[in-house]
Amino acid sequence: MREVxxxxxxxxxxxxxxxxxxxxxxxxxEGEIFGFLGANGAGKTTAxxxxxxxSSPTSGNVMVAGFDAKRQGEKIKRNIGYMCQRxxxxxxxxxxxxxxLYGGIYGMSSGLIKQRIDELLRQLEFExxxxxxxxxxxxxxxxxxxxxxxxxHEPKIVxxxxxxxxxxxxxxxxxxxxxxxxxxxxxxVFVTTHYMDEAEYCDRVCxxxxxxxxxxxxxxxxxxxYGASSIEDLFVGIARPNAxxx
Amino acid sequence: xxxxxxxxxKEFKQIFRDVFLxxxxxxxxxxxxxxxxxxxxxxxxxxxxCIIDRDMTSYSRGLLEGIQxxxxxxxxxxxxxxxxxxxxxxxxKSDMVIHIPLGFGKDIGRGNPVKIMVSVNAINAMSAQxxxxxxxxxxxxxxxxxALENIGSLLPTNLKQVDVTHRIWYNExxxxxxxxxxxxxxILITVIxxxxxxINLVKEKEIGTIEQINxxxxxxxxxxxxxxxxxxxxxxxxxAFGLVxxxxxxxxxxxxxxxxxxxxxxxxxIAILGLTLLISIYSHSxxxxxxxxxxxxxxxxxxxxxFTPTDxxxxxxxxxxxxxxxxxxxxxxxxxMLKGSGLIDIGxxxxxxxxxxxxxxxxxxxxxxxxx
Numbered sequence: 001m002r003e004v005x006x007x008x009x010x011x012x013x014x015x016x017x018x019x020x021x022x023x024x025x026x027x028x029x030e031g032e033i034f035g036f037l038g039a040n041g042a043g044k045t046t047a048x049x050x051x052x053x054x055s056s057p058t059s060g061n062v063m064v065a066g067f068d069a070k071r072q073g074e075k076i077k078r079n080i081g082y083m084c085q086r087x088x089x090x091x092x093x094x095x096x097x098x099x100x101l102y103g104g105i106y107g108m109s110s111g112l113i114k115q116r117i118d119e120l121l122r123q124l125e126f127e128x129x130x131x132x133x134x135x136x137x138x139x140x141x142x143x144x145x146x147x148x149x150x151x152x153h154e155p156k157i158v159x160x161x162x163x164x165x166x167x168x169x170x171x172x173x174x175x176x177x178x179x180x181x182x183x184x185x186x187x188x189v190f191v192t193t194h195y196m197d198e199a200e201y202c203d204r205v206c207x208x209x210x211x212x213x214x215x216x217x218x219x220x221x222x223x224x225x226y227g228a229s230s231i232e233d234l235f236v237g238i239a240r241p242n243a244x245x246x
Numbered sequence: 247x248x249x250x251x252x253x254x255x256k257e258f259k260q261i262f263r264d265v266f267l268x269x270x271x272x273x274x275x276x277x278x279x280x281x282x283x284x285x286x287x288x289x290x291x292x293x294x295x296c297i298i299d300r301d302m303t304s305y306s307r308g309l310l311e312g313i314q315x316x317x318x319x320x321x322x323x324x325x326x327x328x329x330x331x332x333x334x335x336x337x338x339k340s341d342m343v344i345h346i347p348l349g350f351g352k353d354i355g356r357g358n359p360v361k362i363m364v365s366v367n368a369i370n371a372m373s374a375q376x377x378x379x380x381x382x383x384x385x386x387x388x389x390x391x392x393a394l395e396n397i398g399s400l401l402p403t404n405l406k407q408v409d410v411t412h413r414i415w416y417n418e419x420x421x422x423x424x425x426x427x428x429x430x431x432x433i434l435i436t437v438i439x440x441x442x443x444x445i446n447l448v449k450e451k452e453i454g455t456i457e458q459i460n461x462x463x464x465x466x467x468x469x470x471x472x473x474x475x476x477x478x479x480x481x482x483x484x485x486a487f488g489l490v491x492x493x494x495x496x497x498x499x500x501x502x503x504x505x506x507x508x509x510x511x512x513x514x515x516i517a518i519l520g521l522t523l524l525i526s527i528y529s530h531s532x533x534x535x536x537x538x539x540x541x542x543x544x545x546x547x548x549x550x551x552x553f554t555p556t557d558x559x560x561x562x563x564x565x566x567x568x569x570x571x572x573x574x575x576x577x578x579x580x581x582x583m584l585k586g587s588g589l590i591d592i593g594x595x596x597x598x599x600x601x602x603x604x605x606x607x608x609x610x611x612x613x614x615x616x617x618x
Contacts, residue, residue: 052461054618074463074616082461086454092260104252105462149458 002029005157005188006051011060013046020046022211023060028157028190033183035202036192037231039239042208044192045085045161051190052159053077065156078106081150081158081187085165087142089149091135095126098134099149106153120148140171144178151182158182160191164198176201196232205231209239249464253472257446261476267442275434275484279491282430287422288553290376296323296331296340303351309362312388313344318380332365341367342377354392416501416584423496428579429552431488432514432572435481436546439515440522440539443477447526448535460616467611474519474607481515482508501586507579510592513599514575520606527614546572574599 006028013021020043028034038044049055051064053073062069065079089098096117103113121127124144134142143163151158160179164172176198183189191202199205200219207215207222215222215238219231228234262268295313299306313319322340325331334340345363353360364381368374417424450456459469485508492498521542529535549556549563550572556564567573574595581587589596 049618054457054461054616056617077461077616078463080461082458084454084457084461086457088454088456088458090256090260090455091453092263093256097256097259101252101256102458102462105249105459105464107249 002031004028005030005065006034006190007061007063008047008051009061011047011050011062012058013043013050013055014058019211021050021057024213026206026213026216028188030156030188031183031186032203033179033189033191033201035199035205036190036208037194037196037199037205037235038192038208039194043211044208047208048159048161048190048192051076052080052082054082079156081153081155083146083150083158083160083163085161087139087146089134089142089146092133094131094133095121095137095145096130098145099152102149103152108153116152120152124148140167140174143167143171144175147175147178147182151187154185155187157188157190160189162192162194164193164195172198196230196235199231199235207235207238214238250468250472250475253464253469254475257472257476261442261480271438271442271480271484272487274438275488276491278434279427279430279488280495283423283427283492283496286426286430288372289422290318290373290380293319293342293373293377293380294322294340295319296325296334296343297321298325298328298331298343298345300326300348301346301350305351305354306346309346309385309388312384313381316380316384318377335365335367338367338369341373342381344381357396424498424584425580426552427488427492427496427498428583429550429576431485431492432550432576432579433547433552434488435485435511435515436518436572437543438484439477439481439518440543441536442480443473443519444522444526444529444535444539445532446477447473447523448529448532451529452531457618460618464616466614466616469616470523470607470611470614473523474516477519477522478512478515482511485511498583500583502582502588503586506589506592507582510575510578510582510596510599513596513603514571514578516603517571517599517606520603520610523610524606524613527610546570549573551576568598569602571599571602 004027006026008024008026011021011024012019022043024047036044036048046055050057050062050069053064053069053076056070056073064076067075067079069076090101093101099117099120100110100113103116104110108116117130121130126141126145129137129141134145137145147158147160147163150160164175167175172195179189179191179201191198193199202219204216204218205222206213215226215234217225222234223229223231226234226237228237261271297310299310310321314321319342323331323334328345331340331343331345335343343363343365345365347361347363350360350362362385364378366374366378447456450459489498489500489504493500522539525538525542526535529538545566549559549567549570556567556573556577559567578587578592578595581592585591
């Protein structure tokens with residue numbers, strides 16, 4: 001049995017009368033790529049923000065990297081990486097300056113930052129962009145960079161919120177290669193998406209609909225269980241009947 | 247501390263990389279000082295007069311010469327028609343009408359009491375009052391001359407009277423610019439710090455970059471310090487710049503200690519930036535921030551004592567002013583620059599600034615939520 005790095009029990013998040021997360025229960029194991037699927041507004045981002053200490057749950061127990069999300073949000077932040085839906089690096093800083101800034105905030109020494117940046121740029125074949133302002137780079141590169149910044153300080157877990165939104169298929173494929181590389185280094189990857197083909201790349205997926213978890217398991221097991229040929233068919237099959245109840 | 251340095255470096259890079267901002271930080275103080283210091287004045291000069299001289303004797307001409315020689319008044323119109331005179335007053339073309347009646351000179355000669363009629367446009371109460379005082383001075387001078395003329399032959403020795411000798415301290419030349427420059431400079435550094443610092447934080451909220459910062463383990467006080475120091479430095483730089491400009495263009499004296507002024511400016515700016523950050527952490531958009539910031543700026547400036555002495559304000563206004571950092575800084579700047587006041591003279595004011603600054607900064611740190 002692998003170590004549990006995220007444990008969620010009866011997580012509820014309400015905004016007034018609206019229930020964004022309705023009694024969520026799941027576990028995420030060390031080193032796996034965990035996909036969080038759902039339509040827009042299903043409550044994926046809300047759950048992800050609670051897990052990363054940006055928001056606190058209305059009720060329920062949430063443990064991330066050994067800390068309680070309700071009371072130890074700042075300790076969680078020290079152990080995770082995060083990449084949000086909206087591109088949120090500084091467009092008016094260069095690639096190198098952005099990485100240096102975040103390395104510095106996470107307390108890395110300036111020598112280590114320099115060395116790691118050089119490695120990273122080489123590995124991403126990014127050397128020519130090192131001293132360019134991020135604002136001028138194509139979206140695919142920006143997203144790759146945002147991911148690199150999120151894992152630059154070698155966190156235990158990285159949270160990715162729809163990381164490939166608006167990115168072309170080739171860049172998306174490359175992006176997933178980066179995710180695999182990170183997982184291979186032992187970083188647990190928690191990723192939300194509504195691209196169903198991406199779900200196939202995950203070790204396990206969890207499908208959300210209207211604030212509730214409707215299915216959870218490995219892509220293969222889920223497809224077998226529901227007799228679907230792809231995750232997309234499965235998703236449409238599960239989510240649609242629920243949507244029609246509205 | 248290292249974390250803060252990384253963030254501060256980032257702020258400076260962003261500010262000076264912005265072509266417009268980088269220039270504006272230098273250009274704004276130049277333009278404002280060069281325009282406002284000479285323009286904003288309470289001195290009464292060139293009060294436009296309309297004279298109805300029905301008398302036309304050497305006495306009435308003597309009075310008019312006295313008025314003209316004062317330099318305060320300018321005779322714009324000489325007329326015999328009252329209608330014309332009052333329509334000039336009505337249309338704001340003249341500020342004062344002096345009506346010298348027929349027989350003015352004759353009555354003086356005979357030793358009879360004489361009357362002249364003065365009508366003042368008092369829409370601006372302050373300048374009306376001042377011109378009235380000036381005119382009174384001229385007329386009592388004339389009265390004295392007449393009295394001396396009449397009795398001088400009888401009394402060979404000088405008339406006994408109280409003679410006032412006055413000495414003007416601290417601003418010997420009564421140079422209005424030297425009074426205004428410290429005030430304008432104080433307003434200038436306030437506005438620059440407040441607008442730059444506040445917009446900076448709210449903009450990070452608007453474009454979403456703050457989310458990435460909020461998910462890092464950065465401490466709240468580190469974040470607030472890093473958002474405060476760059477703008478504190480820029481405002482102090484502008485203060486230094488303004489002092490140099492004042493010296494060059496207006497021969498602004500600086501009697502006291504420059505170090506003391508910068509110490510006080512630092513405390514003052516911590517208060518201003520503390521408030522700025524407090525507003526901006528609760529604002530969701532630049533508009534929201536600007537409205538609230540503007541509300542405070544107007545209060546600070548108009549009640550801060552740049553034009554009107556804060557000591558003569560009503561009691562309730564004085565109570566409000568206890569919390570107005572600009573009152574302290576305006577006073578300190580003038581005292582240090584013009585009087586050379588030392589630490590002991592301004593110690594109480596410095597303490598007040600320090601208290602306001604710490605309170606607001608602590609509130610800002612407490613209020614800042616590392617959430618979305």
